[in-house]
Amino acid sequence: MTADLVVDVLGLRVLIEPGDALDAAEHERLRAAWSGAISADAATTPDLTVSFNAEASFDQGMEQLTVDVTLAALEALRGRALMFHAAGVADAEGRVVAFVGPSGRGKTTLSRALGRRFGYVSDETIAADEGRSVHPYRKPLSVVRKDLPKEQVSPVDAGLLPVPAVPLRLDGLVLIDRDPELDAPQLSTVPLAEALPELVTQMSYLRDHPAPLQSIARLCDAVGGVRMLRYPDAETVPAIMPEILGAEPAASEWHPLALPAASGPYGVAQARDAIRSDDYLIVMVESELKVLDGIAPVIWQAAADGADLDGIIAAVVDAHGEPPTGAARQIVEDAVDELVVAGVLSRD
Structure with a gap:
């Protein structure tokens, strides 16, 4: 009998039900892919249950599972947290930087480059409550493969570091834009009126907050304003992290x-x-x-x-x-x- 697979997702405990269609080797691949998120809490009843569907193929089922787990958690947290489509890493003090951008902008590649030097928090979603507390979502990294479903690679197999054993707190919001024509990364401050259209399109269920714009504006203030990072390649970004973490506050008046x-x-x-x-x-x-x-x-x-x-x-x-x-x-x-x-x- 296979042990239950319960994973930590944005502060929720999610039970993944693999069903009866998987053989022992597939069960092990599933558990290995999600090894970075396996919950250490064996006693508490899970908050959510998500079923694995391998009707098409195991690899397609693995890719869809990541989507299903994410969507279920976002739905459960609607109105309770500010949730960004973002990659995130944490330093030794628990300061989390969220790199916000749409699908295809390079968040997973950026996670791999940064996660070898900082604690890997997520390559998909960063959620912060009113006090800026962040719970990790150490899902498998979804790696694009030509003409195949995305490969789900565990953080351990990707060589990424665990999060520090301290409370995590959102410390930076960074919009990202990869530009291979650049010689080096460029970091700039983005005024609130310019940043919000970019941020809001990369947020889930913002409208479910009682005062959505005030909520996101307050968070932008609390992290010292929003930055834009333009960079030629993900491997050039770790060197600029001290500047990102040490940036002077630049909150907009509103x-x-x-x-x-x-x-x-x-x-x-x-x-x-x-x-x-x-x-x-x-x-x-x-x-x-x-x-x-x-x-x-x-x-x-x-x-x-x-x-x-x-x-x-x-x-x-x-x-x-x-x-x-x-x-x-x-x-x-x-x-x-x-x-x-x-x-x-x-x-x-």
């Missing part, structure tokens, strides 16, 4: 905007959250992020305050003055129409 209980002729009720940062108004409409600039922030705020079209025009002229060319009314009407089409405003 403040929340109250959402009206009732609106005037132009509604903003579909907005889930809104903040102002520098000259930008950032609003979340359902699960989409909209960054407004120019006269659009004034239009949105006037609409939120219940103004009609004449009131919106007056607010724009008061904030920006008369336009150097064209009529203010026509310019504002056109801008209002664009915001309605974009779903930022509605005509009530």
Whole structure:
């Protein structure tokens, strides 16, 4: 009889049920691939159960299992943690840097390069609670193979280091972009209004938080702002880690905007959250992020305050003055129409 395979996933204990179709060798391959995440807690009842499906082939089942475990954990944590599609490593003090990027951006390759020098946390998802605590997801590394399912390689077999025996805490958010034309890695600070569109598209269930934009903005502040890392090759990144970990805080100034209980002729009720940062108004409409600039922030705020079209025009002229060319009314009407089409405003 094969022992239960229970793995630690983002602070949850997940039971993997292999079913009856696997032979002894396949059972061992499954356990070996997930060896970096096997739970040391043998007593607590698992939080989730995920079944292994090998109907097509064992390798396809292994690739799909990684997806299924990830999705089940993300669903269970919705609204409870801020979850990034990111690779992550931790230093000896437990400081975690999350390297955020979409599929195909090189997170697994980056995990292999960094994980030989720092504790491997995940190559898939980094989740942080309000206190920035991070729980590892030491899943197999999903390595691309030409015309074959991704190979699931255990962290041990990949030569990656264990996480330090200290509490893990998110210390850095880094957007990544691999550019083979570069001579060396380049690290820069990204203003909040520029960073949020990139971050939000790489987050799971952000809209399930009561104030989603304020939650992510506070986290960005707490880690000292968001950085962009452009690098030619993953092997060049470990050398810049001291700069990433030692970067001076560069948080952006921002403040929340109250959402009206009732609106005037132009509604903003579909907005889930809104903040102002520098000259930008950032609003979340359902699960989409909209960054407004120019006269659009004034239009949105006037609409939120219940103004009609004449009131919106007056607010724009008061904030920006008369336009150097064209009529203010026509310019504002056109801008209002664009915001309605974009779903930022509605005509009530």
